[in-house]
Amino acid sequence: xxxxxxxxxxxxxxxxxxxxxxxxxxxxxxxxxxxxxxxxxxxxxxxxxxxxxxxxxxxxxxxxxxxxxxxxxxxxxxxxxxxxxxxxxxxxxxxxx
Numbered sequence: 001x002x003x004x005x006x007x008x009x010x011x012x013x014x015x016x017x018x019x020x021x022x023x024x025x026x027x028x029x030x031x032x033x034x035x036x037x038x039x040x041x042x043x044x045x046x047x048x049x050x051x052x053x054x055x056x057x058x059x060x061x062x063x064x065x066x067x068x069x070x071x072x073x074x075x076x077x078x079x080x081x082x083x084x085x086x087x088x089x090x091x092x093x094x095x096x097x
Contacts (some may be wrong), residue, residue: 046054078086
């Protein structure tokens with residue numbers, strides 16, 4: 001009798017957890033090698049661009065090196081804060097750096 005889904009004994013097939021995908025691995029190696037071998041040409045091409053285009057290209061490339069910052073949102077319930085807490089908040093916001 002065949003195993004049923006969700007029988008509590010783990011996965012039914014496929015790669016074991018943690019095993020890298022061979023296609024993705026070889027593709028990443030090839031791209032890394034391609035970029036590494038053409039680094040000088042890419043820098044020359046970048047210098048040939050207009051300043052605005054150069055900055056746009058650098059900005060596009062930066063997303064692969066520097067992680068984007070997540071937006072932060074703060075919700076304050078002013079009604080439940082004491083006068084001392086409100087005064088401390090005002091002081092913190094208005095203090096000079």
